[in-house]
Amino acid sequence: VIADLRRERRGATFDIWDLTTAIYGGQEALDMIDKQTRLVMQEPRLQTDDLWWMSRKERYIRACERGELFVKIVRENNIPFEERYPLELLLGEDLFILLHDVMFAPTLMNLADEEQQGWWLQKALNYDILGTYAQTELTHGSNVRGIKTTAEYDENLFEEGGWHIHTPSLEAVKWWPGGLGKSCNCCILMARVIIKGKDYGPHPFFFQVRDWETHASLPGIELRDIGAKLGYNGMDNGAMRISHVNIPRRNMLMKFVIVEKDGAYRKVGDDKMLFGTMTYTRLKISSGAGFNLAKAVTSTIRYSAVRRQFQMQRVVLGADIDNHLDDDEKDALASQDQLKLLVKPSKRTEAQVLDYSSQQFIIFPQLALAFAMHFAGQEAGKAYDAALLEFRASKFDALTEMHVLTSTLKAVSTVLMADGMEQCRKCMGGHGFLNAAGVGPQYLSALPQATYEGDFVVLSIQVGQQLLNAVSSKMMKGKKSNPKTPSLQYIYECDPAKPSLPPKAAELDSLLQNHDFLMAALKSRANYIHFTSAQTFQEEVAAQGKMGAETLDTVKIELMRMTYAHAYVLYSECFPKLFS
Ligand SMILES: Cc1cc2nc3c(=O)[nH]c(=O)nc-3n(C[C@H](O)[C@H](O)[C@H](O)COP(=O)(O)OP(=O)(O)OC[C@H]3O[C@@H](n4cnc5c(N)ncnc54)[C@H](O)[C@@H]3O)c2cc1C
Structure with missing residues (x-):
């Protein structure tokens, strides 16, 4: 190791292994990562050194090889599903397996009912089938509820009724799903459910896209790779046009919504769960x-x-020597050399x-x-x-x-x-x-x-609205808390009529070392932004005489600021939890 690095490491004022253990969430997790790192390091075909010089084609072929090796390691070492994500990150490349494990399999776990899980989940966990998550379309990504692919119910299809799946226009072509271009043979398809002419909005379906044996696209399904990207090129992001494909009724995932053979539509629980994968x-x-x-x-x-x-001029060089060299090393430095280091550091190097x-x-x-x-x-x-x-x-x-x-x-x-x-x-x-x-x-x-799974702006609109709701519950309804949103409690605890006084200048240095003070400052900042934004919003509603998309648009910059400030509150709250 280069001497400069060695010296810097020795200068650490904390135990490096304590910190490493905390980073990975405890000794058990660290042991698991350590084991997985060894598995990856001992396989020459999983090294990443040559990836950056490859053409896209070579890179995809290497991604397939990595995918295969990943599955081999998982099977040979019986790695349970919940321990596979770190191993995927250790692969050092973006590839279709990631979509399969992060979106496809979890959707089956969370949105398929027990019988449906029996058909597909074990195969997915064993990589006997490879899936992705096909939601975004050419013209709709952020606005998920605006997607246009249709799933029209027909009780005369199959024995138990079925769905007629169709891409009605170029705009509705599925666009972006990772692994869809070449690798996967099925997906979770998000499509609008239409029963007897009534549109129930987007729902998830298990949808096979390629033949299980030959890997050829199934009839009525046109698949393509969407091309080279800025990065992320081990992943084959794809496009899909579906022309009048019929699938059985029970291919709709039915844990939270059930469609009976006669077309009766029934919710079980909260239909927001349909987007739970996101x-x-x-x-x-x-x-x-x-x-x-x-x-x-x-x-x-x-x-x-x-x-x-x-x-x-490094005035602390003498101290550096005392602190960072052990006795043997100090002895090894000839006294003349030591003198040179101490007397003329700026000339030394x-x-x-x-x-x-x-x-x-x-x-x-x-x-x-x-x-x-x-x-x-x-x-x-x-x-x-x-x-x-x-x-x-x-x-x-x-x-x-x-x-x-x-x-x-x-x-x-x-x-x-x-x-x-x-x-x-x-x-x-x-x-x-x-x-x-x-x-x-x-x-x-x-x-x-x-960008994917909602960019900063789009998510800040959703978060900001919840923050505005909290302010309004407190100010208009006098609520002191909302047990359903404990992380917003600091908003309920704020009294805008009693702003905290700025600290005295003489105390500032010590206060800046005090975590409670810093956390209170971040909460004060956030509350100031939340409450003033809520006021601006109310004024807009009053001026426009109604609350709608236009009113909301006038405060989108405020919503972004609120989301930033709220994130910093969350960050600061996690430190004491970790160290307690
Ligand atoms: C590498 C990559 C991998 C992906 N993988 C998948 C995948 O596996 N499966 C899948 O289904 N999808 C996938 N996607 C799609 C991704 O989820 C969407 O692209 C993303 O959600 C953004 O949606 P959009 O493209 O429609 O953006 P747009 O909505 O077109 O965004 C354009 C601009 O409009 C702004 N905007 C949009 N709506 C509003 C609003 N209401 N108010 C103010 N501003 C607004 C945005 O902030 C942005 O600045 C992937 C995308 C990428 C880049």
């Missing part, structure tokens, strides 16, 4: 955002520790760029953010696991909380991640622009996370 995917994306940024920050900090440019305040100003906040986003993702994961147990028991109280939590973290963490990775790239000077530096390709691969 909540889960947002959770997974936001949980990975901290790691993506951490990868870039790690490369950049290492580079900055090793990279030396210009000379700078150029400075590590890591020591420049400007470099630290850019990199260190990214380092802190990587931790904050990662731990927030971990906490959200625990909350989601608890909520999922309730959903499976048909209790839906936690739906709004999960929606707000995962949407806020997904919206904000992915934008901060992408911006932060680009900052890191720039902090590596010219070398940062080389693929070999790693950050550039990782950045391009992570970049679409800020």
